Structure formats: structure tokens, C-alpha cells
Amino acid sequence: MMKELICDNLSVNERDHLCLGGQDTVLLAERYGTPLYLLDEDRIRLQCRTYRKAMTEAFGEKALPLYASKAASFKQIYRIMWEEGMGVDVVSAGEAYTADSVGFPMERAYFHSNNKTDADISDAISRGIGYLVVDNREELDAIERIAGGQGKVQKILLRLTPGIDPHTYEAVATGNVDSKFGSAIETGQAEEITAYALKLSHIRLAGFHCHVGSQVFDADVFLRSASIMLEFVAHMKKRYGYVAEELDLGGGFGVRYLAEDPVMEIEKNIRIIGNAVRKQCAMLEIDLPAIRMEPGRSIVAEAGMTLYTVGTVKRIPGYKNYVSVDGGMADNPRFALYRSPYTLLLANRTEAADAEEQMRCSVVGRCCESGDILQENVKMPQSVARGDLLAVLTTGAYNYSMSSNYNRIPRPPVVMLAGGESYVAVKRETPEDVCRNDL
Numbered sequence: 001m002m003k004e005l006i007c008d009n010l011s012v013n014e015r016d017h018l019c020l021g022g023q024d025t026v027l028l029a030e031r032y033g034t035p036l037y038l039l040d041e042d043r044i045r046l047q048c049r050t051y052r053k054a055m056t057e058a059f060g061e062k063a064l065p066l067y068a069s070k071a072a073s074f075k076q077i078y079r080i081m082w083e084e085g086m087g088v089d090v091v092s093a094g095e096a097y098t099a100d101s102v103g104f105p106m107e108r109a110y111f112h113s114n115n116k117t118d119a120d121i122s123d124a125i126s127r128g129i130g131y132l133v134v135d136n137r138e139e140l141d142a143i144e145r146i147a148g149g150q151g152k153v154q155k156i157l158l159r160l161t162p163g164i165d166p167h168t169y170e171a172v173a174t175g176n177v178d179s180k181f182g183s184a185i186e187t188g189q190a191e192e193i194t195a196y197a198l199k200l201s202h203i204r205l206a207g208f209h210c211h212v213g214s215q216v217f218d219a220d221v222f223l224r225s226a227s228i229m230l231e232f233v234a235h236m237k238k239r240y241g242y243v244a245e246e247l248d249l250g251g252g253f254g255v256r257y258l259a260e261d262p263v264m265e266i267e268k269n270i271r272i273i274g275n276a277v278r279k280q281c282a283m284l285e286i287d288l289p290a291i292r293m294e295p296g297r298s299i300v301a302e303a304g305m306t307l308y309t310v311g312t313v314k315r316i317p318g319y320k321n322y323v324s325v326d327g328g329m330a331d332n333p334r335f336a337l338y339r340s341p342y343t344l345l346l347a348n349r350t351e352a353a354d355a356e357e358q359m360r361c362s363v364v365g366r367c368c369e370s371g372d373i374l375q376e377n378v379k380m381p382q383s384v385a386r387g388d389l390l391a392v393l394t395t396g397a398y399n400y401s402m403s404s405n406y407n408r409i410p411r412p413p414v415v416m417l418a419g420g421e422s423y424v425a426v427k428r429e430t431p432e433d434v435c436r437n438d439l
């Protein structure tokens, strides 16, 4: 087994083709064209079941995982989440609309964002969203006013920052005191906003939320944030007689982009967190709240792969080699944004990676932009040439959802793989689609 097969849904078949979920990527590329997003639906369902089972065992029947749908948002994913009994996080009226449009039960939807507009709030409340996760006091006032206007009482969670640096990329670290997200416990602002929320009549405070960061491999980060949050829950009970029904511990479990990344075992880590949380609740003499977790990346990332066709291969002797593909930053901006690592493989002849001399290259896209890089310092067989099929692994999260039409490039389709079959979940865009709103 090649060490680059970093997830157990990857394999190589007898024709030396890379397979995802047991399906031949060369055949899929022939059938659907490139660039192509693939998503292994069986894997996505497995991740959902793993979270649900682990959370029920660790925290009891009231626990619920919420899929953080910004990781990959389109109609079919909400149908799958509904079927799997998950809740969902949405972060915009667009995501809320997408979920609602397929009949997702909106009482199980949580609306996030650090800056909800009046229009967002009004739209969410009239859709019957279960929860607004409130970032700050201005939002509380806006919800009080808008829910009042609709004659409703809106359930909310308050987003708090437990003051934890999850030792992760700064751009995705959100749990520290100086974050743009939430109210800090350390500065007293969390207590202030809680006291304020409890006085409002069109708001029902259901509990508290935190999310400390992303691509976290260390269970200790979750233990520390859970512990700080539980102390806060206990403090609110003592101080105001307020009993939080729900505690949302956020998302952030890491996934493997490279062979050297560790495996974050979902069951094991949730069990560890569950044991610590139960023990601390007993110590603090509070009831165990209904626990929520919000996995995004760890539900969909490893289910995903992007296929590209190789075009120009440029060698600049003494300097650099470039392998260009028929996609790039428009379908995956993550290297351009965060220098995110990825594993890249030749999908149509994987043996070349072992059999031949390798060259170092930058794999670049076709946008008119020097920063249009998918990955630098990639090892590719010397013989890589126009027409080869190149796979980027672990692209299920934050690729399609972050894609753009830069250079008026139509977005690739999303093809789902389920039970040995494949089907289109999002159609390939056409140039007409890209011009749809032009007058």
C-alpha cells in the first residue's frame, strides 16, 4: 500500500488506477469530465454515525452532533444530514435557504456568524430556525426587536470565548480572547451578556456555545475549553439561578491532509471528553447539559477528492518546474489563503510514483494570477505530461464551498459516490450560468 493513501476509502485497482470508495477515478473522470469534485457519500454517512453513536454513549440521549455545513453546502448534503439524524450549523441566509429548501427540519438548525444583519435575523426567525447563536449584545437587541415584531420568542445560544489558543493556524483560530468571535469569559463580558439576555422577553437563552479552532488533533484543547465552559455554567447557576440546558463545544477535529498527519480518532476522543465532562458536572453539582458538537471538516474532508487533467508541464532549468492543471484557486483557494498542505497523486498510473525518478514541482492552476497555486514542492514522476489525471486528496471540506468564478471559470460538478454507484449532486456550471445575473 502506498503511504500516500492517507484514508481507508482510497485504493489502487488492477489497472493501476487510483480509486475512491472502490470506484475507478479514471472512469469517473471520463464520465463526468475534469475538473471534478468527488464526494464519497458512504464515508460521509459513516462519519455522521460515528459522531452520533460516540456522543450518545459519552453524553447520553440528548446529545446531538451538528454538521457545520459551511464545510460543504448544497442541497443533497442537507438531505443526507436529515436522513442521518444530524443537526446542522448554518452561517448565512444562503445556507439556511439551502437547508430549508429540501425540507431540513429547521428546529435542528443553528445560525452562526459574528455579524448577522437584520435581514439575516428576520429571515432565520421567519423560517423557524431552532437557534440563533448570538455573538454580541447588538445582535441580542436586534433579535429581541425582530422576534418581538414577529410575535415570537427565539431560542438562542450565546457564543463565548474560553480564552484558548488551540495551537493552530492563526487564521482559523477563534477561541482566544482577542478573537472577532464571541464574548470573552475572562473579561467579564460573557457574564454581562448572559445577565442581559436573561432579561429579554423575546429571547430564551438555551445555553452557551464555544468553538476554539479548526484542524485540532489534541483532545486536551477540547478538555480545557469544556472545563472553562462548565465552570461558567456553574457560576451562572450560583449567581443568577440560571440553568443552561445546552452546551455546544464547537467543531474542529483534525483530518489527514498528509501521510505524516496523525489520525484523530473520533470515538476515542469523544469518550475522553465525555468522561471529563461528566466528572466535572458532578464536582460542580450541575446537571449535564445537552451537549452539542459541530464537526464540519471531519464529516466531509476525507470523503472528498478533486480530479484534474494535466496540461502544460514547464521546466525552467536551474529554477523550478510547473505542472499546470485545468482547475486551480477558483475551485480550491486554500493554498492561496493559508498555504494549506495537500497530498497530490497521479491517478491514472500510480506506479510511476514508485518506479520512476521524481521531480519537484509546483502544481498550479489556469487563473491569471501568480498566486494560483494548488501546492508547492510536490514530487511528481519525471514523465508527467499533458493528459495525465491528477488527484488532490482530502478536498471534501472548504473546497466547493470556498470556490469562486474568478476569471469567469465555471465551477466543477459535485459527484457523489454511494454503494458502488455515482450521481451528480451539483451540476457543472456553464458559461451561461456564470453570466446569469448580468444585464
Ligand SMILES: *Cc1c(COP(=O)(O)O)cnc(C)c1O
Residues within 6 Å of the ligand: 068, 070, 071, 089, 112, 211, 213, 214, 215, 250, 251, 252, 253, 294, 295, 296, 297, 298, 397
Ligand atoms: C467552522 C465552524 C465549525 C466547524 O469547524 P471544523 O473545523 O470544520 O470542524 C464549527 N463551529 C463553528 C462555529 C464554526 O465556525
